Amino acid sequence: MTSLPRPPLFRRLTASIDGYSMLLIATVVVATLLPCRGRVAEGFALLTQAAIALLFFLHGAKLSRAAIVAGLTAWRLHLVVFAATFLMFPLLGLGVEWSSSWFLSPALAQGLLFLTLLPSTVQSSIAFTAIARGNVPAAVCSASLSNIAGIFITPVLVALLMGVSASGGDSLAAIEEIALQLLLPFIVGHLARPLVGGFIERHKPLVSTVDRGSILLVVYTAFSAAVIEGLWHRVPAWQLVLVTIVCCLLLAVVLFATRTLARRLGFSRADEIAIVFCGSKKSLASGVPMAGVLFPAAQVGALILPLMIFHQLQLLACAVIARRYAEADLPADA
Template identity: 60%
Template sequence: MFRSILSFFEPFILMLLGTVLLASLIPARGIWAGIAGDAADVGIVLLFFLHGAKLSREAIWEGARNWRLHVAVLATTFVVFPLLGLLAGRTPGLAGPVATGMLFLTLLPSTVQSSIAFTAIARGNVAAAVCSASFSNLIGIVATPALVALLIGSGEGGGGISLAAVESIVAQLLVPFVAGHLLRPWIGGWIARRKRLLTIVDRGSILLVVYTAFGAAVVEGLWHRVSPADLLLIGVLCAVLLAVVLTVTWFAGRALGFSREDAIVLLFCGSKKSLASGVPMAGVLFPAATVGAVLLPVMLFHQLQLIACAVIARRYADAASLAEAEAVSL
């Protein structure tokens, strides 16, 4: 059992934890903090540029046909999750930037890579998963900052939406994404043949932002404000949040009359939150001194969702294999 749990801690999770440890022990200070911050900004711009170039217009039009499924995924991501986040953020003993982080977690779009991967393992509708996850991330560029402004505003730990924040979002996220998509006819094939490049930029930019964010938070006294008991409380809240959403999406798929394949898409795309989108958005939307604390719930939830969804996907795959074997024997 212990080894099976460890198998879900992919190398990136270990790298993420190592980056947090490095930022805690050797945070960037002075001129080095500025250099690290600029490098992180460049990485985020490149990341969204490559993601824009990767998303095909054919996938957008094809996905639009299965509108009931996509509406259900988006409703879970941007309505059900935020409502649960409002409750979680008011948990006794949780306050300040960490409480803001719990709510911010629920405002993020769905993941792309892991949602599609788990849908494929579970024998679900992979094409629909690609579209739902892509739509969620595309809409999230606008929806997440808007929800932050509406539900978090400029309260404690909140950044709100100022003119500077809007400009940063447009410059760092939206413009590179649109530029990459417009250049897709010329560079899309080249990028598709270099998946490793996208992976390196994807993970490298996240690690850079996490290092700079946690480094700034450590310099401001993060680990003096967040105790082991706080970390345990955040972990419990993330686990409960994930369990509730998985249950809601499981029942919703059946209540809405979705096929098994589409219900799997709703289960995996609707229950996920994107670390890849959350890290750069937090850096834009929140003060530098609070970003590290705000990201704690996002990082813990990310790890829990990978473990839980890997187990669920394997169970679906085993059930499908068993059904196929019984059909052959008949």
């Protein structure tokens, strides 16, 4: 077996994983030492809402209609990814919450369940599928559809499986609020693609900075509220280690299940790659804003801790898996 040269995209992605991981950790440290309070916190809350709206506007503007049309033909693939994201993951999440409640705080156990109810990622799913030489148009369509569907499905799953929604309101109110904050900017961005699509393509680093910066802002605001409410007094370090172990096991099970399912159902290797990378991930970009809508501010910090850990683990694991797919001595359509 001959080793392929490391693709430039892979080098950039792995570097960004390390850098972004450090920025997330640094944001949590800053929020711990210098949490925002009072009017400053109110200002950050408004700024966070604006950043989230801009984030989903850009996601909508980046979504090509040609990619949607090209990917829609792979409907069997989308059904498998959809089932993995919104059926298999939540069922595993219920088991994980029940078993981890014996040794984790209720907030962390619920955070593990919450992460399993979220939609898939978009950018990293597509990037890893491309690196592994998979079905990129299908990955674009499947990951994007997962994110759009998650705006409606995740609040319902949270209401059904966690018994809470919209900071104590009903699930319909949660859907309405999330639709206003996330779906509306997404739709507006997609409709504005003919006007702003060229600018976005020419300024990808700027768009990436806005994308990641908005998440860091949301994380800072969430952890500030949680720290003020005594987060680190309730979550000792040994529990974070246990959460990391549980997330590793959860990710391993899902990666094995999606690959096995794709092969048992007779998908091509290119489709298998798309299923593995789209069906095994959970979106930090969608999960953090949704948590801010669905739960009280003081609870968000602890709830998103498992999601942040899982997010980094999935990127690191999928980077290795994508490289192995790319190096395999198999034809792309095997």
